[in-house]
Amino acid sequence: MSTAQDIPNTPNIPDILSPEFAADPYPVYRALREHKPLLWHEAMQSYVVSRYEDVERVFKDREAAFTTDNYDWQLEPVHGRTILQLSGREHAVRRALVAPAFRGSDLEQKFLPVIERNARELIDTLLDGAAPGTGSGTADLVEGFATRFPVNVIADMLGLDKADHAKFHGWYTSVIAFLGNLTGDPEVAAAGERTRQEFAAYMIPVIQHRREHPGDDLLSALCAAEVDGVRMSDEDIKAFCSLLLAAGGETTDKAIASIFANLLAHPEQLAAVRADRALIDRAFAETLRFTPPVHMIMRQTAKEVTLSGGTVPAGATVTCLIGSANRDGERYADPDTFDIFRTDLTSATAFSAAADHLAFALGRHFCVGALLARAEVSTGVGQLLHALPDMRFEDGYVPVEQGVFTRGPREVRVRYGA
Structure with a gap:
């Protein structure tokens, strides 16, 4: 069995840090799956895996071969120590402390009204740009809705001041830049570490006040939560809120932008979703497969592991290319086609640990949100479908994705109404 280093160089495959890759990673993903399913990337000091079967195996980790020790350097400098770095009973207890707010009655009764209210408020502002008396106009769904909606929801859930939206958005943008700093840019690293200090200075006093004066919000619930005699410290809560803001803001932002970019590019599927809103789940699941918000997730090997194409030594970083795995023709029929009606993706399980796609990861670190x-x-x-009738792209407009670590349309410019 050859090791990854033994695989000959293939000059016609662009580097994953190249401008060509950033412009359109999908042909590169295809070439990697076919020719270099396991690639040692010198600049990233990481083994890169691109096939569905390998990424699924890393995430499910039935052999206890992969850890999240990489988050010690990838997340902790900007968030502090998070639940993603924990394992065993410590991880199980911390997850039990935070998970109830993100499922069942808490989500439906306490936070769904928050979600609905924030969507209405943003759409009302968006519609202020409509031509007077016509009900028609233009909008950028990214700037006017997608980038603001999840951050406002999280701020409301935590009982924070939405007037600080600009701060929250700046912090999570800095954190995401840190996570995607694959070339080790020192300025990006320094900005990420400043964000940790600024967020702590903002959040710790709020957490301490909420312990003394609890309310009916997620932050108060986190302060009071207890499992097996364990409670979260101020630092634990701050780190979780930082993670929630960055992960929940960035991914939902890009998911909403991508859903509309995909549906507007396929008008017959958009019409089907308009006619049957139950198909939104299918559109979301297919978007997570076709254009996932997060394209890369890393793990670290606890022991030597053999994957497609070679062997990875113990203690190595492994970069899982979700954007590639989700377009693997060995797993999905016609993988480069957006199709909300495909039969090889199950929307009923798309938001659980039994998901067919890999956008939320799998296994014990499946996305809690x-x-x-x-x-x-x-x-x-x-x-948005209800408020913006006859939505279509602005004349001549074609959405352009950006990003390497996370990815989505930088704008989605639409016209609606007559």
Whole structure:
């Protein structure tokens, strides 16, 4: 069995840090799956895996071969120590402390009204740009809705001041830039570490005040939560809120933008969703497969592991290319086609650990906020479809994706009404 380093160089495959890759990663993903399913990337000091079967295996980790120790350097400098870095009983207890807010009655009764209200408020502002008396106009769904909606929802859930939206958005943008700093740019790293200090200075006093004066919000619930005699410290709560803001803001932002970019590019599927809002789940699931918000997730090997194409030594970083795995022709028929009616993707399980796609990861570190994202997307997409009749791209406009670590349309410019 050859090791990854033994695979000959293939000059016609662009580097994943190249401008060509950033412009359109999907042909590169295809070439990697076919020719270099396991690639040692010198600049990233990481093994890169691109096939569905390998990424699924890393995430499910039935062999206890993969850890999240990489988050010690990838997340902790900007968030502090998070639940993603924990394992065993410590991880199980921390997840039990935070998970109830993101599922079942808490999500439906306490936070769904928050989601619905924030969607209405943003759409009302968006419609202020309509031509007077016509009900028609133009809008950028990214700037006017997608980038603001999830951050406002999270701020409301935590009982924070939405007037600080600009701060929250700046912080999570800095954190995402840190996570995607694959070339080790020192300025990006320094900005991420400043964000941790600024967010702590903002949040710790709020957490301490909420312990003394609890309310009916998620932050108060986190302060009071207890499992097996364990409670979260101020630092634990701050780190979780930082993670929630960055992960929940960035991914839902890009998911909503991508759903509309995909549906507007396929008018017959958009018409089907308009006619049957139950299809929003299918559109979201297919968007997570076809254009996932997060294209890369890393793990670290606890022991030597053999994957397609070679062997990875113990203690190595492994970069899982979700954007590639979700377009693997060995797993999906016609993988480069957006099709909300495809039969090889199950929308009923798309937001659970039994998902067919890999956008939320799998296994014990499956995204705790998946059902919150589903609620936000279902509500936001449904309300936008209702409020913006006959929505279509502005004349001559074609959406352009940007990003390497996370990816989505930088704008989605639409015209609506007559």
